Amino acid sequence: MDWFSPIDLYCERVGVGLWPEPVNALSNLAFPLAALWAWHVAGQHGQRRLIVVVLCFLAALIGVGSGLFHSFANAWSEYADVVPIWSFVALYVLAAIALVGGAPPGKVARIGVISAAITTVAVSATSGDSAAHSHAADPLNGSLQYAPALVALLVFAAITFWRGHAIRWWALAAAITFLVSLGFRIMDLHLCSVWPMGTHFMWHVLNALMVALLLQGLIRCGPAQSEV
Template sequence: MDWFATIDIYCERTGPEFWAEPLNALSNLSFIFAAIWGWVEAQKRGRTDVVTVILIALATLIGVGSFLFHTFANAWSSLADVIPIWTFVALFVLVAIHRIGGIRSGRIGIGLAIMVGIVAILFAFGGDGGGSQTSDAATVSLDTLDQEASANSLLNGSEQYLPAVLALLAFAALSRRKGHPIAPWIAAATGIFMVSLTLRTLDLHLCEIWPLGTHFIWHILNGVMIALLFQGLIRSPVAKPG
C-alpha cells in the first residue's frame, strides 16, 4: 500500500491540494466544540472521571483526525480519521451499557473484547470512519468512484455505520424503558445521526447539482450528536448494578 497516495472520494475535492476540501476540513471544528462543551459541563458537575475524560479526548481526536484526512487525503491520514472514531464508538457503547443498563464491570470486560473483535472485522473488510478507499494509483477520480458507487453500493459506504445505528436505537429503547434521564438525549442524538447519515450517503450522488457535496454537514451534525451524547451522559446518574 502506498501510504501517501491521494484519496479523492468526496464532491468537494477537485485536486490533491491541502485545502482542496475546506468545508470538509473546517467542519471538523464541530467535534472540538462538542469536546469543549463536554469538558466544561463535566467540570461543573464533578464528573471528570477517567472514562469521561477519555471520551472527551477521543472526540477531540476525531476532529483532528478527520481534519488531517480531509487535508492530506491519503492512506495514513485515513487511519488518523478512522481509529479515533471506532475507538470512541466502542468505548461509548461499553460506558452506556454500564451507566444505563447497570451491567457489572466484569461483564464490561467481556463486552470490550467483543467490541475489539468487531472493530478488527470492520478494518479487515475495509470499513472506515471516512468511507475512504485506498488505491495504488496516485489519485482516485470521482468518475471512477461514481461508477463504483453505482455498481457496488448505492449507500456510498454508509452501510458500515449500521452497527452504530443499531446501538443508538437499542440505547434509545433501553433508556426509555428504564425511564433513565439520558433517554431524551439519546433519542435526539439518534434522530440527528439518521439525518447526518442520509446526507453522507447522498454526497457523491449529488456532485453534479451540488459540487460542494454534503459531507461537511455530516461532520457538523455528528459533532452535535456527540455533544448531545456527552451532555446526556454527564448529566445522568449511573444505574445501580443489576
C-alpha cells in the same frame, strides 16, 4: 498498501493537494467544540471521572483525524480518521453499560473484549482500501459501513426508554441526528452537479452534534462521581 496515493471519495475534492476540501476539513472543528462543551458541563456536574475525560479526548481527536483525512486524503490519514471514531463508539458502549446500566465489572470487562474485537474488525473493514475503489457507483456512497452504529444507537435509545432512564431523550436525539447525518453523507456525490461543494460537511457537523448529545446524556444522567 500505498500509504500516500491520493483518495478521492467526496464531491468537494476536485484536485490533488493539501487544501482541495476546505469546507470538509474545517467543518471538523465542530468535534473539539463538542468535546469542550462536554468538558465544561462535566466540571459543573462533578463528572470528570477518567472515562469521561478519555471520551472527551476521543471526541476532539475525531475532529483532528477527520481533518487530517480531508486534508491529505490518503491511506495513513484514513486510519487517523476511522480509529478515533470507532474507539469512541467502543468506549461509549462500555461507559453507558457501566455508568448508566450499572453493570458489574465482570460483565463490563467481557463486553469490553467484544467491543475491542468489533472495533478492530470495523477499522479493518472501513479503511485502507479506499484508494482501490470509488463510491460513485454505490447509491449509498459507502455509508452502509455505518449501519451497525445506527442500529446500536437505536437499540440503546429503545432500551433507555424501556427502562425509563433519564438519558433516554438524549439517546433518541443522538439516534435521530445520526440518521439525518447519514442522509447528508449519502447525498454528497449525488448532488455534485448542482452543489459542487457537496453535503459531506453536514455529516461532520451533525456527527459532532450526535457526539455532543451522547456525552451530555452520559454526564448529566450518569451517577455522581462519589457514587462509583
